[in-house]
Amino acid sequence: MTEVRSTLDVNSPEYAENRDTMLGRLAALEAEQAKAVEGGGEKYVERHRKRGKLLARERVELLVDPDTPFLELSALAGWGSDYAVGASLVAGIGVVEGVECLITANDPTVRGGASNPWTLKKALRANEIAYANRLPCISLVESGGADLPSQKEIFIPGGALFRDITRLSEAGIPTVAVVFGNSTAGGAYIPGMSDHVIMVKERAKVFLGGPPLVKMATGEEADDEELGGADMHARTSGLADHFALDEPDALRQARRVVARLNWRKANADPPQEVVAEPLYDTEELLGIVPGDLKVPFDPREVIARLVDGSDFDEFKPLYGASLVTGWARLHGYPLGILANAQGVLFSEESQKATQFIQLANQRDIPLLFLHNTTGYMVGKEYEQGGIVKHGSMMINAVSNSKVPHLSVLMGASYGAGHYGMCGRAYDPRFLFAWPSAKSAVMGPQQLAGVLSIVMRESAAAKGKPFDEEADAGLRAMVEEQIESESLPMFLSGRLYDDGVIDPRDTRTVLGLCLSAVHTAPVEGARGGFGIFRM
CATH class of the missing domain: 3.90.226.10 (2-enoyl-CoA Hydratase; Chain A, domain 1)
Structure with a gap:
């Protein structure tokens, strides 16, 4: 059996807290969307x-x-x-x-x-x-x-x-x-x-x-x-x-x-006529993503509530486990899925993604990217292990893939991980965000910390005393700015996505998008990925 077996405990305090947080964000979102409906x-x-x-x-x-x-x-x-x-x-x-x-x-x-x-x-x-x-x-x-x-x-x-x-x-x-x-x-x-x-x-x-x-x-x-x-x-x-x-x-x-247009879709109907609903209630999507994005969650719980029959054939499940990849159908359409599991992308995840993207292109299968990543791993061990070339390999594959890409930002989408997971600059056919999503060059605390370290080193190099009080104030200001600029309504206001959606609507929204992309021919790249650095 390839059905995803959910272990989500809908009676747990964690689930209740996540759900309450998401509902609060949805209420704020609806208030802003109402302004558009009100017009002038x-x-x-x-x-x-x-x-x-x-x-x-x-x-x-x-x-x-x-x-x-x-x-x-x-x-x-x-x-x-x-x-x-x-x-x-x-x-x-x-x-x-x-x-x-x-x-x-x-x-x-x-x-x-x-x-x-x-x-x-x-x-x-x-x-x-x-x-x-x-x-x-x-x-x-x-x-x-x-x-x-x-x-x-x-x-x-x-x-x-x-x-x-x-x-x-x-x-x-x-x-x-x-x-x-x-x-x-x-x-x-x-x-x-x-x-x-x-x-x-x-x-x-x-x-x-x-x-x-x-x-x-x-x-x-x-x-x-x-x-x-x-x-x-x-x-x-x-x-x-x-x-x-x-x-x-x-x-x-x-x-x-x-x-009277005599208009015909390139692919008139989904290849699978009988569509099975997910085994699990889409309502439960409200309680999966934690309010604190530092807390990891299993994207399989999301996949189980999106795809037909909760049926998901995972690809390389034991390798590069921080990225979940596999095959499914959604409203009858075949789909390849890449979903961040533990946030950080390592060399193994990058190589796994590259192979998976190539396979989808060989089979003419659209790809869905489910974002919750803090980016590619840094540090001496990982730099020496080739994280730059392996991350570049993944980004190369995303850049030159020809099948339609759909992206949904569920949680964090930081740094070059946003690029590798097909962010806006990589021309996904559609990109949506949940109210829980955040996207920036890095997390607010990390960015403020980096600036603090740079200024501290600069002061030391000049032989000047470092003003701790001013540093604390600057860090707080930077964190607040980056936090506000990484929120979904801010990013959606600048058209960095195609809309902020209720998680419960994700299956319907993706089904509409898959139907739309199949109006045009769905054809993958046959080679033509540029040079992969090995």
Whole structure:
């Protein structure tokens, strides 16, 4: 039998403490996510409704198929910045007429849907996901363009947004723009470059220059409708392919456009039709990760609550035991899993991971990285044993692997271990974090301690006395800063992940991601890993 046998004691004080800590973090997370849902606040939501318009999430809800999930991405974008949480844009993956699509919707209750620097980063990440996974793109547009006070951070990099639309189209990935309101100035190029365009009567406004700009530039008098109304674009300019009478009609027409795409996934169905649920309750995922990440936990307990039938064939279980590797299925899809067990990665773990990644590429099997690592081991014995070249070997394998990678940060994800476990810089198709996760160059205490040692040695070299009191104050300040900057909401606000998720939702989220990645061909590298230093 290859079923994981759980030894988790759900009646233990440790489990209860871990669960309470996780629930507290989830409550804090939900409070921040609610800010994104609130948009611009009650005043602007009410004003928007009085104009007879739907909210961004209501538009998405009417667009997607009834009773199907919508996987929202980057919900905390802009958290901790001067801009609204969510960055005035809703983004995610939803099913429209049976087709998985990447959907974005401007939130016009936040500064008229204007794009700030985090809006741009979020939109570019959405395009990146669509391109890598070959997901048709639907843009629900109502935006006043760039947030002018921050134009210096938007204008130059913002051109990539329009470039992406054309590259998606060139790659044969359909792009659909549904214009509900303003799509002006640079924003006019969103419908201008999309394959299919739908505009709402008397609401859509698409022009490079509005009446004031036209008056200033040419002296010409013209109103909104003459310059860029839906009726004009449908009858005269030809920019609108479809003329909608109102918002529900526009969304109905968008669904019909998708229905006529003749879109086919590279892998239409999971290879295993009958899917067995895990043997253990996913609710128990709340009590596995300790509140103190210095306390280790067995990732097999997590795996047992994620994979089909809790069935897991472990690879090299007696070698490099600080990294658990093995094969499973999740919602019917084959999957290779790498999960940190005791935090530190040694040479054995690095070599084991490298071989495992190569095997997954030979078999065209996606990889899931479950993070809880403090990084690669340091010290004289390990340096002499080749930890640099062995860690480099693992990072080389991750870098050049061609199968889709999914990453979930459960606990610590520090130092080069974050890279070896396919952190953001290594282009995982999707990366999510639990509220318990932390990520930084190293732990707060270690980083503050290193700085203290360096300053102490510097003082000694100069023959100066070392100020212990000032050192203690500096260490406390550095620890507090690094702690705050390593927390998941801070990192998610900067789009270093695709969202912070409830551990209980992990199986569902990964199932949606695996379905999405199989829209594109899943093919591994055949050789081509560069030079491994032996």
